[in-house]
Amino acid sequence: MAWAVxxxxxxxxxxxxxxxxxxxxxxxxxxxxxxxFSCLGGxxxxxxxxxxxxxxxxxxxxxxMVLFLFAIMMFNLREPAPREKRRLxxxxxxxxxxxxxxxxxxxxxxxxxxxxxxxxxxxxxxxxGRLLFTEYLYAFEITSLLILAALVGALALAGKKEGA
Amino acid sequence: xxxxxxxxxxxxxxxxxxVLAFFIKKDLLTQFMAVEVMLNAGNLALLAMAxxxxxxxxxxxxxxxxxxxxxxxxxxxxxxxxxFRQRRTIRTDELKDLRG
Amino acid sequence: MARYFWLIPLLPGASALVLLLLGPKLSRRWVSWQACLTVxxxxxxxxxxxxxxxxxxHGAGGLAKTLLPWIASGSFSSAISFVFDELxxxxxxxxxxxxxxxxxxxxxxxxxxxxxxRYFAFLNLFTFFMLVLVLASDIVLxxxxxxxxxLCSYLLIGFWFERPAASxxxxxxxxxxxxxxxxxxxxxxxxxxxVGSSSFAAINAAPAAGLLGPGLVTLVAILLFVGATGKSxxxxxxxxxxxxxxxxxxxxxxxHAATMVTAGVYMVCRLDGLFSASPAASSVxxxxxxxxxxxxxxxxxxxNDIKRVLAYSTISQIGYMFLGCGVGAYAAGMFHxxxxxxxxxxxxxxxxxxxxxLGGEQDMRKMGGLKKLxxTTFPVFLVGALAISGVPFxxxxxxxxxxxxxxxxGGHYALYALGLSGAVLTAFYMFRLVYMMFYGGSxxxxxxxxxxxxxxxxxxMTVPLVILxxxxxxxxxxxxxxxxxxxxxxxxxxxxxVLEPAAHHLVASTEVxxxxxxxxxxxxxIALAFVFYRRRPDLPDRTVRAFPGIHRLLVGKYYxxxxxxxxxxxxxxxxxxxxxxxxxxxxxxxxxxxSAAAAAAAGKGLNVLQSGLVRDYALAFxxxxxxxxxxxxx
Numbered sequence: 049m050a051w052a053v054x055x056x057x058x059x060x061x062x063x064x065x066x067x068x069x070x071x072x073x074x075x076x077x078x079x080x081x082x083x084x085f086s087c088l089g090g091x092x093x094x095x096x097x098x099x100x101x102x103x104x105x106x107x108x109x110x111x112x113m114v115l116f117l118f119a120i121m122m123f124n125l126r127e128p129a130p131r132e133k134r135r136l137x138x139x140x141x142x143x144x145x146x147x148x149x150x151x152x153x154x155x156x157x158x159x160x161x162x163x164x165x166x167x168x169x170x171x172x173x174x175x176x177g178r179l180l181f182t183e184y185l186y187a188f189e190i191t192s193l194l195i196l197a198a199l200v201g202a203l204a205l206a207g208k209k210e211g212a
Numbered sequence: 213x214x215x216x217x218x219x220x221x222x223x224x225x226x227x228x229x230x231v232l233a234f235f236i237k238k239d240l241l242t243q244f245m246a247v248e249v250m251l252n253a254g255n256l257a258l259l260a261m262a263x264x265x266x267x268x269x270x271x272x273x274x275x276x277x278x279x280x281x282x283x284x285x286x287x288x289x290x291x292x293x294x295x296f297r298q299r300r301t302i303r304t305d306e307l308k309d310l311r312g
Numbered sequence: 313m314a315r316y317f318w319l320i321p322l323l324p325g326a327s328a329l330v331l332l333l334l335g336p337k338l339s340r341r342w343v344s345w346q347a348c349l350t351v352x353x354x355x356x357x358x359x360x361x362x363x364x365x366x367x368x369x370h371g372a373g374g375l376a377k378t379l380l381p382w383i384a385s386g387s388f389s390s391a392i393s394f395v396f397d398e399l400x401x402x403x404x405x406x407x408x409x410x411x412x413x414x415x416x417x418x419x420x421x422x423x424x425x426x427x428x429x430r431y432f433a434f435l436n437l438f439t440f441f442m443l444v445l446v447l448a449s450d451i452v453l454x455x456x457x458x459x460x461x462x463l464c465s466y467l468l469i470g471f472w473f474e475r476p477a478a479s480x481x482x483x484x485x486x487x488x489x490x491x492x493x494x495x496x497x498x499x500x501x502x503x504x505x506x507v508g509s510s511s512f513a514a515i516n517a518a519p520a521a522g523l524l525g526p527g528l529v530t531l532v533a534i535l536l537f538v539g540a541t542g543k544s545x546x547x548x549x550x551x552x553x554x555x556x557x558x559x560x561x562x563x564x565x566x567x568h569a570a571t572m573v574t575a576g577v578y579m580v581c582r583l584d585g586l587f588s589a590s591p592a593a594s595s596v597x598x599x600x601x602x603x604x605x606x607x608x609x610x611x612x613x614x615x616n617d618i619k620r621v622l623a624y625s626t627i628s629q630i631g632y633m634f635l636g637c638g639v640g641a642y643a644a645g646m647f648h649x650x651x652x653x654x655x656x657x658x659x660x661x662x663x664x665x666x667x668x669x670l671g672g673e674q675d676m677r678k679m680g681g682l683k684k685l686x687x688t689t690f691p692v693f694l695v696g697a698l699a700i701s702g703v704p705f706x707x708x709x710x711x712x713x714x715x716x717x718x719x720x721x722g723g724h725y726a727l728y729a730l731g732l733s734g735a736v737l738t739a740f741y742m743f744r745l746v747y748m749m750f751y752g753g754s755x756x757x758x759x760x761x762x763x764x765x766x767x768x769x770x771x772x773m774t775v776p777l778v779i780l781x782x783x784x785x786x787x788x789x790x791x792x793x794x795x796x797x798x799x800x801x802x803x804x805x806x807x808x809x810v811l812e813p814a815a816h817h818l819v820a821s822t823e824v825x826x827x828x829x830x831x832x833x834x835x836x837x838i839a840l841a842f843v844f845y846r847r848r849p850d851l852p853d854r855t856v857r858a859f860p861g862i863h864r865l866l867v868g869k870y871y872x873x874x875x876x877x878x879x880x881x882x883x884x885x886x887x888x889x890x891x892x893x894x895x896x897x898x899x900x901x902x903x904x905x906x907s908a909a910a911a912a913a914a915g916k917g918l919n920v921l922q923s924g925l926v927r928d929y930a931l932a933f934x935x936x937x938x939x940x941x942x943x944x945x946x
Contacts (some may be wrong), residue, residue, distance in 0.1 A: 054214050058222045065229045065249055069236060077242050081249070088252055092274075095219060095259045100274045104255075107278050112248065112285045119241060119289050123296055141235035144934055149228035151941040156220035156257065158945075160264055175268055176275075184272050191279050198283035206290040231934060235927065243927075308924030 054094055061087035074123075078116045085109035099176055219260035226253035240292055240302040244285075251281050313357075314364035317396045318377040320357050320404060321447060323350040325440035328433050335429025347432040348415045351439055355408035362401045370809050374398075376449060383452070390510050395449035399810040402646060402803075403446040403578055406653045407571050411439050413776035414566040417661050420773035421562055421668060431471060431560070438464035442571050446578065450510040451500055454579070458496070458543065461572045462489045468567060469559040481555035488552040492542015499535030502528065516585025526590065533586050533593030537600075540576030545627045546604045546634060551873055553627055557619040561664030564619060569626050569660050570653035577633045577649050581642045584812045588640065598638020598719075602730040605631030607870075609737035613744070614866045617674050618663050621745055625700065626656055628734060632715050635727060641718025642811040643804040647791045648715055650803075651707035654787055655699040658780035662693040665769040665777065666749065676745065681754040685767075688774045690750050692781040697746050699784040701739035702834040704827075710788035713830050714804075717793070720826055721818045732833050739837025747845035793823060 064084035068077045085108045092101035180188050230253060233246035255274045262270020296302055327350040331343060338346075361375065378393035396404070415435060422431055438461060445457025463486075470482025504510055506528060507518045518524045524532065540546070545553040545568075556568050567573070580587055580597060587594050605628045612624035629652050636645030667674055669686055683690050699708040712735060719728040768774070791803040818826070844851045856863045865871070921928070 050214055054218065058218075062222070062225055062229065065226060065233070068242075068245070068249075069229065069233045074239065074241055077245060081245055084249070085252065088256060091219065091222070091256060092259055094214065095216075095263045097259050097262070097271050097274070100255070100259060100271055100278075103275060103278050104252075107282055108248075108252070112282055115285060115289055116241070116245060119292065122293065123241070123302065138236055140931070141232050144235075144938055145228040145232040147938050148231055148934070148941070149224050151938065151945060152224035152227060153221055154945055155941065156224060156260075157217055159261065160217050160220070176271055179268055179272050180275075184276075187272075187276055191276055194280060195283050198286045202286045202290040205287070206293045234930060235934075238927075304926055307926070 050094065053090070057087045057090045057094070060084075061091070074120045075117070078113055078120060081116075082109050082113045085113065099173055216260040216264040219263075220257055223253045223257035223260065226250075226256065238303055238305055240295070240304055240307070243304065244288055244292065248281065248285065251277065314361045314375060314396075315377075317357055317361045317375050318379060318394045318447070320354045320361075320408070321394070321440050321443035323354050323357075324436045324443065326350070328436035328440055331429050331433035331436060335433050338429060340428055343429045343432050344419045347436050348412065348419070350436065351408055351412045351415050354439070354443065355405070355412050358401065358404040358408050361396050362405060365396075365398055365401055366806075370805075387508060388504060388510070390450055390452045392453060393449045394447040395512075396447060397810050398807050399578075399581060399646070400447050402650060402807065404443060406650055407439065407442050407446060410570045410653050410657050410780070411442075411566060413779055414562050414570075414657065414661065417565075417664075417773050417776045418560075418562045420770045421664055422560065427471070431468075434464055434467045434471070435563075435566070438468065438567060438572070442575070445575055450512060451503065451515065451583075452510045454582075455496070455500065458539075458575060458579075459493065461567070461575065462486060462493070462543070465489075465556070465567050465572055468563040469556045471559055471563065475558070478558040481552070481558040485552035485556050488549050489542045492539040492549050495535045496539025496542075499532045499539065502532045502535070512582055515583060519586065519589035524586075524589075529586060530590040530592045533583075533590050534596055536579065536583065536586075537576075537593065537597055540579055540634075541600065542576075543579075544573045544576030544630050544634070546576070546600050546631060547607060550604065550608070550627050551876060554620050554623045554869070557617070557623050561619065561660055561667060564623070565657040565660035565664070568623065569656035573626060573630055574633070574649045574653070577630065577637060577645055580634065580637045581646055581811060584637075584642050587637070588812050594638050594640065596638070598635050598724065598727055601631040601634025601636075601638055602727045602734075603631070604628065605635065605734040606730050606737065607631075609734050609741065611866055611869050612741040613737065614863060616677050618666070618676050618745060618749065619660075619674055621676075621741060622656070622659055622663060625659075625738065625741070626652075628738065629656065629700070632712065632731065632734070635731060636715035636718055639719045639722045639724050639727065640812070641715060641722075643791075643801075643807045643813075644711070644714035644718045646807055646811070647803055648708075648711035650790075651699070651711040651784070651787050654780055655696045655708055655784040658692060658696040658777060658784050659700070661773070661777055661780065662689050662696060665689045665773055666693075668769055668773070669767055676748045678755055679749045680752045681750070683750040686750075686769075688768055689777065692774075692777045693750070694746060695781040695784055697742045701742050701838060702735055702830055703838075704831050704834075705788065706785050707783070707788035709830070709834070710791055710793065713793065713827055714791060714801075716830060717818055717823060717826050720822070732829060735830060735833040736837045736840075739834045740841045743838050743841035744845055747841060751846060752849075793827070 061084050064080045064087065068080040068084070071077055071080065086105060089101045089104040089109065092104055227250055230246045230250035233249065234243050237243050237246065255277055258270045258274050258277070262268065262274075292302060295307065299307065301307070327346050331338070331347065335343065364375070374395065374397035376393060376395045378391045380392045381389070382392045383390040415432070418431065418435065422428060425431060441457045441460030441464060443457075445454050445461060448454035448457060466482045466486040469485050470479045473479045473482070500510070503515055503518075503524075507514055507523050509515075519526075519529050538549075542549040553568055553573070557564055559568075587597065608624045608628035608631065612621050612628065615621045615624065629648070633645040633648050633652070636642070636648060666679070666682060666686065666689060669682075669689070670679070673679065695706070699706040702709045702712045712731075716728055716731045716735075719725075719731060791801050793801065844855075868874075921932070
C-alpha cells in the first residue's frame with residue numbers, strides 16, 4: 049500500500065518537474081511546481097515527518113509559489129522565453145545532470161550501506177518541539193530574525209518610490 | 213516499509229532535474245524556480261537520512277531550510293523585480309554586466 | 313701616532329664619499345678645504361710613519377694593521393690589511409705630497425669649472441685608491457686599488473664628458489687598461505693556486521720555497537708585467553696615455569705622471585722576489601722598458617701639442633724605470649720614480665699654467681716669447697726641463713744615472729746604449745719645448761680685435777709650482793752615487809730594507825765615466841735643440857723635407873693606433889654588432905616579446921570564459937562540483 053503511494057507521488061513529482069522544464073510558459077512552470085511541491089509534501093509524510101510535510105505544503109506550495117505567481121503577473125510578459133538554440137548546451141547540461149545524478153545516487157547509497165534496521169523512530173511532534181526549543185534554540189531565534197530581515201529588506205528593495 | 217534508499221534516489225533525480233532546468237531555461241524567474249527544486253530535493257534527502265538514522269536532527273534542519281528558503285525567495289524576487297524595473301527584461305542572456 | 317698609518321688611505325676616501333654625496337650642496341671654499349685638508353693629513357701621517365721607520369732602523373719598523381676580514385674561501389683567505397714599510401713609505405709620501413700640491417693647484421686651475429665638487433670628489437677618490445694600492449699587504453687588495461685608480465682615471469679623463477673626444481679618451485683608457493688587467497688577473501690566479509696565499513711576503517718567498525717552478529715563475533711574472541704595461545703605459549698598451557691628455561691638466565699631472573702610471577713600477581718592485589727569480593721575465597721587463605723609452609722619445613720629437621709631448625715623455629721615462637727594475641736595480645727604478653714624480657708633475661702643472669694664461673692654447677707653434685710674460689712659470693718650467701734632461705746636480709741627473717749605471721754594471725750594454733740615446737732625445741725634445749714656448753717672438757694668433765690677455769697665474773697655482781721646482785732640483789741628493797761614499801746613497805739603503813739589493817757594483821772609475829757620458833748626452837741634446845730652434849730656425853723644416861717618410865711615421869705615432877683599430881677594434885665592434893642584432897635583438901628580445909605576446913594571447917583566449925553570463929559561470933560551478941564529487945567518491 050505504502051509502495052503504491054510512494055510510486056504515484058514520486059512519478060507525479062518527477063513528471064511535474066519534467067513538464068516544468070519542457071514548458072516555456074512561465075505561469076505553467078509555476079503551476080507545475082506547485083504540483084511538484086505538493087507531491088513532495090506527501091513524500092515527506094511517508095517519511096514519518098508530518099510537521100515537515102505540513103510546512104512544505106503550507107509554506108512552499110502555498111506561499112512561495114504564490115509569490116512566484118504574483119511576480120509573473122507583475123512582469124506580464126507576453127512572449128514566452130525562446131527555445132534554447134544551442135544544442136550543445138542542452139546536451140552538455142544533460143550529460144552533466146546525468147553524471148551528477150549517478151554520483152549523488154552512489155553517494156547516497158553508500159551512506160546507507162552500513163546502516164542496519166533503523167533504531168527507534170523519533171518521538172514525533174512533541175520530540176521535535178522539544179528539540180527546537182532546547183538544542184536548536186539559537187538557530188530558531190535567529191531564523192525568526194532572518195525572516196523579519198527578509199521582510200523589511202524586500203519592502204526596502206522593491207517598495208515603490210514614486211518619482212525617486 | 214519503503215527503504216530510505218528509494219527516497220534518496222528520487223531526491224537525486226530531482227536534484228539533477230533541477231540542475232538541468234537551471235541550465236536550459238533562459239529567464240531569471242524560471243531559473244530561480246529551478247533553484248527551489250534543488251533545495252527541495254535536498255530536503256527530501258535530509259528527511260530520508262533522518263528516517264534511516266533515527267536522528268530527529270534531520271527534521272529540524274529541514275524546517276530551517278524551508279524557512280530560510282522562504283526568506284531567500286522573498287529577497288530574490290524583490291531583486292528580480294528591481295532588475296525588471298530597470299532593464300525591462302529578465303532574460304539572463306541580456307543581463308551580462310559581469311563581463312570581464 | 314704612526315700606529316694610525318692605516319688612516320692614510322681612509323681620510324681621502326671619506327672625503328671622497330662626502331663630496332660625492334653632498335658635493336653640489338657644499339660651498340666651494342668648503343670643498344677646497346676639505347679635499348686638501350684630508351690629503352694634507354694623510355701626508356702628515358705618512359711623514360710620521362716615515363720618521364718612525366727611520367728611527368726604528370733598517371728594516372725593523374715595518375707597521376702592519378688588519379682592518380677587516382674579507383675573503384675566506386676554502387683554504388684561501390685574504391683580509392683588508394695594510395702594511396707600511398720602507399717601499400710603501402716612499403710611495404705614500406710621493407702620492408700624498410705631490411697629491412696635495414696638485415689638489416691646491418687645482419683650486420686655482422678649476423676655479424671656473426661648474427662641476428667643482430665632482431672634480432675634487434674624483435681626485436680624492438683617486439688618492440684613496442692609489443693609497444690602498446700602495447699600502448696593501450697582499451696582491452688582491454692591491455688589485456682593488458689597481459682597478460680603482462683605473463676607474464678614477466676614466467672618470468677624470470672624461471671629466472668634461474660633454475666633449476666627445478674626452479669621453480672617447482676615457483673609454484679608451486679604461487678598455488686598454490682592462491686588457492692589461494685581464495693578464496694581471498690570470499697571473500694572480502696562478503699565484504693563488506700555487507702559492508696558496510696572496511700576501512706579498514708569501515709570493516716573494518715562493519720561488520725559493522719551491523712552490524713555483526721556474527717556468528711558472530716566468531709565466532706569472534710576465535702576465536703581471538703585461539698588466540703593468542697597461543697601467544704604466546708601456547709597449548704595447550701605452551696608446552691610451554696620449555689621448556688621456558683630454559682631461560684637465562692637473563689630472564694629467566697627478567695621475568698620468570706622478571702616481572697611477574707608476575703603479576706598475578711599484579708592483580714590480582713589490583714583487584722583486586718573484587722577478588729576480590726569473591731572469592727571462594726580468595729581461596722582458598728591461599727590454600720593454602728600454603725600447604719604450606726610445607720609441608716614445610722619438611714620437612715626442614715631432615709633436616706640437618705641449619701636453620702630448622709631455623705624455624710621450626712620461627711613457628719614455630717610465631720605460632727607464634722599468635729598465636732599472638729589469639736589470640735588478642730596483643732601488644734605482646724607485647729613485648727615478650720619485651724624481652720623475654716631482655719634475656714631471658712640475659712640467660705638467662707649469663704647462664697648465666701656460667695654457668691657463670693663454671686662454672686654452674696648447675699648440676706650441678702658436679706660442680713663443682712667454683719668458684717675460686710669465687715670470688714665475690718660466691723659471692720653474694726651466695728647472696723641470698733641466699731636471700728631466702739629466703743636467704748635473706738636478707734630481708733627474710742622479711736618478712737616471714743610477715739606472716744607467718745599474719744597466720752597465722749588469723753587463724747589459726745594449727740596454728745601456730738605448731738608455732743613453734734616450735737621454736739625448738729627452739734633452740732635445742724637452743728643450744725644443746722650452747725654446748718654442750718661451751723664447752723668440754710671439755707666434756700667437758690673434759683673433760680679430762682681441763689680443764689674448766696673457767697673465768701670470770694666481771699664487772694658489774704658482775706656489776705648488778715653486779715647491780715642486782725645489783724638490784726637482786734637490787731631491788737628487790737623497791740618492792747620490794755610491795762613489796762618493798757608502799753613506800751617500802741614502803735612498804738606496806733605505807729601500808734596501810725591502811728591496812733586493814742591486815746585484816752588481818761598479819768600480820769608481822767606470823762610474824765616473826758613465827756620469828760623464830750621461831752629462832755629455834744631456835748637454836748634446838740641449839745644444840742640438842738650441843741650434844735647431846734658436847740659432848737656425850730653418851733647420852727643422854729642412855730636416856723634415858729631407859726625411860719626409862720618417863717624419864710622417866713619427867708624426868703618425870708609427871700608426872700604432874691605426875693598426876690596433878684595424879686589427880682589434882674594428883673586428884670586435886663588428887662582431888659585437890652582429891651579436892647584438894642576431895642574439896640580443898633576435899633571441900633575447902624575441903623570447904621576451906614572444907612570451908609577452910603569448911601571455912596576451914592566453915589572456916585573450918581565457919577572456920572567452922568571462923562572458924558575463926551567469927549561466928556560464930554556473931556551468932563552471934557545476935562542472936567543478938561534478939568533478940569534486942567524483943573525486944570524493946572514487
